[in-house]
Amino acid sequence: MIWLKRLQRALLMLLVMLPWYALFINLILLDIRRVNEYGYGLLLGLVIQLWLTRLSWQLNTPKKPLSKSFVGMVFAVIVIGSFLVHYLPLILL
Amino acid sequence: MRKLTVFGLIWLGILYFSVMFVLTVRIDYRLTAPGNIEPIDSFIRLDVERDDEPRYYAVYVMSIDRPTIFQFIAAQFMPFVRVDALPESARGITTTDLFRSGQVARNSAIDASVITAMEALGLPIVYEEQYLVSLIYNFASEPRLNIGDRILSVNGNTDVLEGIRETVCGTSAEIDIMTPQGERRTFELERQVAQDCRFGIVISTFYEIQELPITFDVRSNLIGGPSSGLMQTLYLYDLLGGLNLSQNQTIAGTGTIQLDGRVGSVGGIEQKIYTAHLDQVDVFFVPAGANYEQARAAYERLSNPTFTLIPVATFQDALEALHAREGS
Numbered sequence: 001m002i003w004l005k006r007l008q009r010a011l012l013m014l015l016v017m018l019p020w021y022a023l024f025i026n027l028i029l030l031d032i033r034r035v036n037e038y039g040y041g042l043l044l045g046l047v048i049q050l051w052l053t054r055l056s057w058q059l060n061t062p063k064k065p066l067s068k069s070f071v072g073m074v075f076a077v078i079v080i081g082s083f084l085v086h087y088l089p090l091i092l093l
Numbered sequence: 094m095r096k097l098t099v100f101g102l103i104w105l106g107i108l109y110f111s112v113m114f115v116l117t118v119r120i121d122y123r124l125t126a127p128g129n130i131e132p133i134d135s136f137i138r139l140d141v142e143r144d145d146e147p148r149y150y151a152v153y154v155m156s157i158d159r160p161t162i163f164q165f166i167a168a169q170f171m172p173f174v175r176v177d178a179l180p181e182s183a184r185g186i187t188t189t190d191l192f193r194s195g196q197v198a199r200n201s202a203i204d205a206s207v208i209t210a211m212e213a214l215g216l217p218i219v220y221e222e223q224y225l226v227s228l229i230y231n232f233a234s235e236p237r238l239n240i241g242d243r244i245l246s247v248n249g250n251t252d253v254l255e256g257i258r259e260t261v262c263g264t265s266a267e268i269d270i271m272t273p274q275g276e277r278r279t280f281e282l283e284r285q286v287a288q289d290c291r292f293g294i295v296i297s298t299f300y301e302i303q304e305l306p307i308t309f310d311v312r313s314n315l316i317g318g319p320s321s322g323l324m325q326t327l328y329l330y331d332l333l334g335g336l337n338l339s340q341n342q343t344i345a346g347t348g349t350i351q352l353d354g355r356v357g358s359v360g361g362i363e364q365k366i367y368t369a370h371l372d373q374v375d376v377f378f379v380p381a382g383a384n385y386e387q388a389r390a391a392y393e394r395l396s397n398p399t400f401t402l403i404p405v406a407t408f409q410d411a412l413e414a415l416h417a418r419e420g421s
Contacts (some may be wrong), residue, residue, distance in 0.1 A: 018386055019109070021165070022116035030164050032155050032173070033371070079113075 009056040011076035018047040119159040121179040124168050125361045127368045130345055133328040145337055149328040150345040151321030152368050154361035158183055173367040183235040185231035193226045193240040195317015203311055204300045205350050206325035214334050219304035224253045224296050233293030242270040249395040262290035309379035322350030326408055333336045345369050346378025354408040356383045366391040373389040374400045381406040
């Protein structure tokens with residue numbers, strides 16, 4: 001179960017960082033000439049997200065019942081999924 | 094303490110969703126923002142070896158249909174970003190369809206450039222005129238049609254344009270198509286009274302090159318549209334003719350090309366002028382007429398522009414301008 005809880009926290013951190021990614025994707029599309037600078041911004045977001053994820057794994061052990069973890073995960077998947085559906089066509093182009 | 098935490102969490106949630114709302118919800122506007130210059134040889138490669146490869150550049154702009162609220166607000170503070178209401182015809186068209194449509198136009202323009210350059214040099218080339226579906230509006234009565242389908246006949250008439258003209262408003266035409274995979278299909282498509290007698294599709298001319306004494310390779314990229322036609326033709330003409338008209342200068346420009354050498358008008362002129370300025374090109378060709386007037390106005394707004402703005406009505410005009418620079 002520890003891996004399920006870790007996955008939940010990883011998703012939560014992705015959810016936390018989602019506005020950051022959305023901001024830089026917005027900026028890239030609007031100001032393509034600075035794609036490198038904004039690309040570094042995205043990369044920095046990824047580093048922060050991984051660091052936060054690692055930190056959340058090291059800190060206090062999860063106390064929530066598993067059912068609540070599932071609800072949180074489903075919520076995170078819905079929000080992240082909506083974001084991807086919204087932006088993937090733009091990114092893939 | 095617990096109450097405060099719950100309260101804080103609620104506010105955090107409201108803040109989070111507000112930020113995401115502004116960054117993701119799209120509104121019915123069109124933004125045109127400055128882009129970049131793209132060397133023609135980065136996407137058209139010929140089997141011609143030359144030490145002094147000519148330096149011709151296409152200029153592209155970013156066209157964002159239905160920007161997010163954030164992009165809309167940010168655009169108000171950025172130089173040379175144009176904000177327009179989204180045209181009625183563009184509503185309901187997906188980003189993917191717009192991209193495909195741009196690619197059809199781009200590929201057609203490349204073939205038109207090859208033909209024009211070859212014919213201007215007196216080199217042999219055999220090609221066939223075709224008609225492709227380049228855009229489908231959401232009101233079109235046949236959802237199985239796809240962008241890129243080739244129209245073979247309309248009501249049995251192989252003169253596609255005549256077949257379309259002869260279809261009476263309020264009736265359906267039998268359209269015979271061939272998919273890019275080579276599959277033949279027949280559809281009924283209505284000329285709709287409620288939509289100003291339109292079929293709901295846009296048809297573009299495409300020239301299929303059948304015999305060519307050289308081989309060339311077109312690399313895919315994300316840039317769509319026909320506006321680099323003139324620059325592609327100049328590049329091909331210079332390269333195949335071994336002329337070095339560019340004289341190691343950065344020659345950029347915009348404009349579509351037609352087989353008779355005429356240069357057609359394009360959109361996003363102001364943004365292209367600004368892009369050319371930022372990239373410090375030496376020459377910028379622009380279609381004569383209204384496009385040139387817009388370009389001139391944008392040029393005058395620039396601080397210390399270093400490039401020469403040249404209006405051209407035909408491909409020959411552009412060649413003469415380059416010869417004149419060569420002479421001077």
